[in-house]
Amino acid sequence: MSFSSVVFLVFFLPITFSLFLVLARAGVPGKVVVSFIALASLVFYAWAGFVFLLIFLVSIVTNYILARELVDGAPSRRRILLCAGIAFNLGLLGYFKYATFFLDVIGGSSPAHTVVAKFALPVGISFYTFQKIAYLVDVARGEVKPKPLLDYLFFVTFFPQLVAGPIVRHDDIFPQIDRIAWRVRRRRYAAVFLVPGLALLTVGLAKKVLLADSFAFLADPAFTAAAEKPLTLVSSWIGLLAYSFQIYFDFSGYSDIALGLALLFGVRLPANFNSPYRATSIIDFWRRWHMTLSRFLRDYLYVPLGGNRLGTSRRYVNLMITMLIGGLWHGASWNFVIWGGLHGVLLSINHGVRNLRLPDVPRPLAAVIVFLTVSLAWVPFRASDLHITVTYYRSLFGLEGIVLPPFLAPIGALTGLMTSSDLPSFSGLRGALAIAGGLFIVWTLPNSLVLLTAQWRRRLVSSRAAGFLSAGIIVICVALIYGRQSTPFIYFQF
Amino acid sequence: MSKRRAFIPWFLAGLVVWGLLVVGSFAALLAMVDEWRPITASALTDDPPKLWGPLFGQQYFAYRLGRIDRTEPEIVVLGSSRGSQFRAEMFPGTRFYNASLAATSLGDSIAFLEAILRARRPRIVILPIDTWWFSPTWADPCADAGDCTIPHEFSLDQLVAATTRSMQSSFVLYQVMFVLSEGKWLALRAVPDPIGGRMPVGFLAQQGADGFRPDGSYQYGRMALGDYGGVTRDRLRFTEGYAGFIDRLDPVAAASSGNRFGTVSPLPPARVAALERFVEICHQHDAKVVLVLPPFAPGFMKLIERYPQQAAFFSDVATMVKAVAQRHQVDVLDAMRSTGDLGDEHFYDGMHGDERVHLALARKLVALPVLAAVVDRDALATLARTAAGRGDAGIWLHLIAR
Numbered sequence: 074m075s076f077s078s079v080v081f082l083v084f085f086l087p088i089t090f091s092l093f094l095v096l097a098r099a100g101v102p103g104k105v106v107v108s109f110i111a112l113a114s115l116v117f118y119a120w121a122g123f124v125f126l127l128i129f130l131v132s133i134v135t136n137y138i139l140a141r142e143l144v145d146g147a148p149s150r151r152r153i154l155l156c157a158g159i160a161f162n163l164g165l166l167g168y169f170k171y172a173t174f175f176l177d178v179i180g181g182s183s184p185a186h187t188v189v190a191k192f193a194l195p196v197g198i199s200f201y202t203f204q205k206i207a208y209l210v211d212v213a214r215g216e217v218k219p220k221p222l223l224d225y226l227f228f229v230t231f232f233p234q235l236v237a238g239p240i241v242r243h244d245d246i247f248p249q250i251d252r253i254a255w256r257v258r259r260r261r262y263a264a265v266f267l268v269p270g271l272a273l274l275t276v277g278l279a280k281k282v283l284l285a286d287s288f289a290f291l292a293d294p295a296f297t298a299a300a301e302k303p304l305t306l307v308s309s310w311i312g313l314l315a316y317s318f319q320i321y322f323d324f325s326g327y328s329d330i331a332l333g334l335a336l337l338f339g340v341r342l343p344a345n346f347n348s349p350y351r352a353t354s355i356i357d358f359w360r361r362w363h364m365t366l367s368r369f370l371r372d373y374l375y376v377p378l379g380g381n382r383l384g385t386s387r388r389y390v391n392l393m394i395t396m397l398i399g400g401l402w403h404g405a406s407w408n409f410v411i412w413g414g415l416h417g418v419l420l421s422i423n424h425g426v427r428n429l430r431l432p433d434v435p436r437p438l439a440a441v442i443v444f445l446t447v448s449l450a451w452v453p454f455r456a457s458d459l460h461i462t463v464t465y466y467r468s469l470f471g472l473e474g475i476v477l478p479p480f481l482a483p484i485g486a487l488t489g490l491m492t493s494s495d496l497p498s499f500s501g502l503r504g505a506l507a508i509a510g511g512l513f514i515v516w517t518l519p520n521s522l523v524l525l526t527a528q529w530r531r532r533l534v535s536s537r538a539a540g541f542l543s544a545g546i547i548v549i550c551v552a553l554i555y556g557r558q559s560t561p562f563i564y565f566q567f
Numbered sequence: 568m569s570k571r572r573a574f575i576p577w578f579l580a581g582l583v584v585w586g587l588l589v590v591g592s593f594a595a596l597l598a599m600v601d602e603w604r605p606i607t608a609s610a611l612t613d614d615p616p617k618l619w620g621p622l623f624g625q626q627y628f629a630y631r632l633g634r635i636d637r638t639e640p641e642i643v644v645l646g647s648s649r650g651s652q653f654r655a656e657m658f659p660g661t662r663f664y665n666a667s668l669a670a671t672s673l674g675d676s677i678a679f680l681e682a683i684l685r686a687r688r689p690r691i692v693i694l695p696i697d698t699w700w701f702s703p704t705w706a707d708p709c710a711d712a713g714d715c716t717i718p719h720e721f722s723l724d725q726l727v728a729a730t731t732r733s734m735q736s737s738f739v740l741y742q743v744m745f746v747l748s749e750g751k752w753l754a755l756r757a758v759p760d761p762i763g764g765r766m767p768v769g770f771l772a773q774q775g776a777d778g779f780r781p782d783g784s785y786q787y788g789r790m791a792l793g794d795y796g797g798v799t800r801d802r803l804r805f806t807e808g809y810a811g812f813i814d815r816l817d818p819v820a821a822a823s824s825g826n827r828f829g830t831v832s833p834l835p836p837a838r839v840a841a842l843e844r845f846v847e848i849c850h851q852h853d854a855k856v857v858l859v860l861p862p863f864a865p866g867f868m869k870l871i872e873r874y875p876q877q878a879a880f881f882s883d884v885a886t887m888v889k890a891v892a893q894r895h896q897v898d899v900l901d902a903m904r905s906t907g908d909l910g911d912e913h914f915y916d917g918m919h920g921d922e923r924v925h926l927a928l929a930r931k932l933v934a935l936p937v938l939a940a941v942v943d944r945d946a947l948a949t950l951a952r953t954a955a956g957r958g959d960a961g962i963w964l965h966l967i968a969r
Contacts, residue, residue, distance in 0.1 A: 263572060263574075263575055264572075267575065268574045268575065271574075271578060533574055534572060534573070534574050535572070535573050535574070536573060536574055536577075537573040537574070537577040538577075539574055539577075540573060540574040540575065540576070540577030540578035540580075540581060541577045541578070541580065541581040541584075542581070543574075543578055543581065544577075544578050544579070544580075544581025544582040544584075544585050545581055545585040547582070547585075548581075548582065548585035548586050548588075548589055549585070549589065552589050552731050553731070555727070555728060555731045
């Protein structure tokens, strides 16, 4: 069930939230309230298919048992159990997500291909696999004691974060579980949770339906066309920059909705985005983009590999390994590996340059450079294969010839570049205006995290206009979704 | 109300107000243009004759079936808007119904054909074929999957979905805003359309005399009255070599989903098989079939020739259609590049020929043995002479029909 679907917004959410409020305010024990949310989350998940639910439940029970076993016994036994747990989780993920890819890498077609290809990818498996691995590791490290089944069930299934994150750790959720019902009963629930939650839900929905889906109209045709033949220079840049905005508004919109929904249910989730396109370096970008994935990769991969403790060259190797795996996590294709590798190289260069202690680049210029660099790296992420990736890069760098559309005729006259009336007359101009609008939003407007700050919360709570406007945006988004059959969130596929 | 906690009450009130506003405005709009109820019921009757031109609930399939049930035609035209100007007057001496636009793809055409053959048995089915029916970018899930579920009955759910979708279209918004700004609401409801004198049902019929006549053919009312509204000839810039089409033929746009001009070679086997299936179904029901490749404007075809991929694709489609016709021994009329002495000005937008183009086409069609046997050719010749006498000035054939 997608957050941007009519069934979720009109039926599931209002019904679940109303029942939750009634239960929580009726004074029933907190465990009952938590059980209700867990049950509703399982219904939410089962919407994608009962087979997926079955796989999910098997995974939950196995991890729960393993976690309980991890606290006792000799270190060697615990190490074996931890390895078994990680292997189980990665095995499940590998089977459903990567088996076909690895069989392709090995080469040829085989009966195994047929068997593997039969199974669809269980929804959210990439996210809940990391979450469960993190929990097992944290239990093994002694950072957290195994929790009761209900708490663990809630931790894993809580529907706002279930399908596409944020990837939560034990300390994000467990301390809050016993306080959910108490929070809802407090007078300050409306000011601290309900209003910011609704506001985030509104902002997220608007980002997805109004912005991301609109930028998709510019990005999709460009990448589809690149499969057939090279694009013109302007078309390829507009397509690429439109995709940069599409994926940002899509995923950050999703994250806003997730955070907002969690707040409605009295839970605070960790933020996932903090204006990443304002980053002034690639290191800074990864501190702002998909922050909970960055945190996971840092704490459970980069640091255990040795991080920066084993010398400069090992640091770069560890960075590359981390980013390559991070890339592969997004999808079973060489394109995602290349995307991860590109970011690994960029991060290594960034660290290297930083060590040279050169004078700082002015911040606005740095933000532009980082935005363009990150955008260029999106090409393999969006392109469906290597051929399209190469074709697209060639178009972007003018290797397929530089031809300008009519609206850029003055530039053509000044530079001597060819202007062709065979190019779309106004679509290039429309695209350029859309890109300018996207840049205005990401570079100048406050990001949605401000809604969680005390000052904005106070302003929101007392604002009639904000309440009325939020409702309007939600109603209009639902109407748009109903008519348009809104596309699913990009990160749902991962 | 205390301002301290104003957000929540105003949010709840907003949900109600905005919800009512959105739902209410849609409902009011539909009610005002007579599109809110099973329109087939009101539009099917001939007394008085109706011009059925809905903007939102364009449930052509159900409407067409209803009219075919009522008129029991001997000759039925299927296909897209490119066959919509065939009038009953062009096939004198027969019961004729133009069901174009009920099915705008091969798969839909098969589904519609099966539906009409179940209820009625037309003796002759004319199928104008569009090149894009064989384009990978033109969605045709029915042909590709061989499975179609097209509602035969009026569906409220479909109407609501279509209305919300329509309201997101800049074209529709322009239409609605234009009418609102002109204060035309309700004024035209009871007024017969200025072209054919029929009672308008639906937004387009009421506001622009656009809609389906009782014979099923489409009346481009505003264009017949000289109001292009910037949506066809002007936007496509046909006087400048159809420059407006270049946007669609550009590889970037052509490859995008929904574009008519995506090319592929060889033609998709599933689509070719669907055409063969269409012909076979007609044979199984003893209905004769005539395949038609309708004409494009000469200037438009010149533009197509500038794109080798497009030219090859158009040629592949024509060759394939003729091969299918030959295999199944059915008549075919390839008029794609042949418009005789009719020029660009006889096409609304390069792809849609006007009544004169269709009259010329009808004369070619009735020369085929299968139609020569049933159509009164002398009456058609008289009609053509009368029409020629009216020259190119504005409205002509619909006045004869009137």
